[in-house]
Amino acid sequence: MRRILAVLLENEAGSLSRVANLFSARGINIESLAVTPTPDETLSRMTIVTFGDDRVLEQITKQLHKLVDVVTVVDMTGQNHVEREMALIKLRLRDEGCVDDLQRVNKVYRGRIADVSALCYTSEVVGTSEEIDAYLAAMAEHEVVEVVRSGPLGIARGEQMLSIRQNE
């Protein structure tokens, strides 16, 4: 089962590798991981997507907590949350029909063209991971030469917030 975790941790050298190490040491794959400092610069926030049953998730959550640098861990899978991923997609143009298709698909998925050259168009699209999958499927007949995806970011809906004191 797909899981999405939100983690607050000390913004220190090595914190990221501790988390990455933990997953590999326990034989669990990280599907995606997005990490940046929060407005409070002493903290970083991670969104981790992984796969596992309840037992695996319970264990990985506990192990994350056990890391001295980790302040808060929340499994957002079961919670009402907003998820967004961004992708940059480079197409090689074969004919004019290509651009028409691109604009049509961009309209459906709220994509936009971020860069143009004589031979290639790069479009950006933001949505859930499924929407980006669908966008790519819609462009499948064209020559997609490069795709880069951020991995999802997640945030709880409504008034719920990820805070330092979440787990106390």
Place this chain on the structure above:
Amino acid sequence: MDNLKQSSNPETEELTGAEIFTRCLVEEGATTVFGYPGGAVLHIYDELHKQKEVDHILVRHEQGAAHAAEGFAKSTGKVGVVLVTSGPGATNAVTGIADAYMDSVPLVVFTGQVRTALIGNDAFQEVDTVGITRPCVKHNILVKKVEDLPLAIKRAFHIAGTGRPGPVVVDIPKDVTEQSMVFSYPQDPDMRSYQPTIDGHAGQIKRAAKLIAKAERPIIYSGGGVISSNAHEELTEFTRLTGFPITNTLMGLGAYPGTDPQFIQMLGMHGSYEANMAMHHSDVLIAVGARFDDRITGRLDGFCPYAKVIHIDVDPSSISKNFRAHVPVVGDARKVLRALTDELRDGKYTIPDVSAWWGQIGEWAKKDSFAYQQDMDGEIKPQYVLDQLYKQTDGDAFVTSDVGQHQMWVAQLYKFTQPRRWINSGGLGTMGFGLPAAMGVQLAHPDAQVCCVTGEASIQMCIQELSTCRQYGLPIKIINLNNRYMGMVRQWQDFFYDSRYAMSYMDALPDFVKLAESYGHVGMKIEKPKDVEPALREILSLKDRLVFADFVTDPRENVFPMIAPGAAHNEMILS
């Protein structure tokens, strides 16, 4: 850094990082350090040389330093301290660090590092110590400037010694030890992200008490966590109050008196028949400070099939990791056992009558599964040596061991009645642990009888420490059960590889008597069963000397009973 300013020890004089290092150790009461010098830590060694409050014990290999610090820590409950240089100094210590991590031993390991300007340049004796040790430490810290050193040390001791204990590595570049600052020691480790849960949840304790009151076939299964949290008295009180049978893990031996009738011996792969059968048939399992390791559980889908599990542990990740707990209680074993005992005494519960259950356990115990036969005209049985050692030390010695058959025989036959007397490598199973660990124990307890039970294979993995023992006059008694095989490997090859002894024989052994003598110790060789008793009497009476006693034992003896890997508790091999 704020709380530095509030420290109670204001001074205006500037100290170097190396001076600050020794001052911090004194502040932590860490006055015994096991280590080995080298380029990156020379400033620190120079400071150690100038002062008298911190004793430094010079080992002969950094692995020995880490194990000695473990022996010191396990036998005292204090944090053990290691100091090694960068590069090979650090990598040599890694085995000991990993060992401490697996067995939850509180250590602070200081490693020298190349100058900050050289980090990442593949400098001489540079390794990424923080990277190498990351998977086998509770935490590690690279100190990048002297201003960070006091708080890093404060935190290291705090993290190592609290919650579930473990090793913390503090990596100190050489230039940090020569930079200077006005020193003050922080009073508070100031950590928002590290706050172990100590008190058990009151509701969970009530649920546990309810389950206990309804038990018909209960068993208490306690591990090393009881010893770490100094909960032996609370465990004994709880066990006596309930009248339930109790079994200990390898790491938990001594937390409950091994001579008590409620004690049904160690459980697990080489545990007693009655302990494993009682586990298998139990309806309520009370696990305290134990982690359901694979050497305990055997095949998980055949483990305790009828039991409701109460699991008390300070580390939430130990609970329901391998086996689902029905009533998890996160907290310090001592606090939780105290609260659970008080709850049961409250009058709301009736302690169940488990006499029928005891009758069944008594039947299982008749198998006498640790029994052995010593033919006085035959070869020395290793068990006989340990039996005699137990009798002649009145069960009161500190016993360290290496890893393998001899370790299991000590665990089976030496009835420890106090915690922190049995010092061995359980989780990592590190051959070479026994002798350096015994050094740490002997230094912490100078007048105590300290015995290192080992084999001719294990002892050679850290035998260089005989030199350290000579330097510091450590009168350890080495009981070498010499069967000319890596006994446990040979046993598995007997059972699972049609007795093809691939590389498990010990050829070209040294003359251990002469070897001991060359280091300035007493060496003895004992070859006949009738000599065992008088030899041990002599060995143990040599109070001021290290004695290396080489017992030539039966090479074919196997450890029984045994649960084969992949088997369940009710599928034991008895002989």
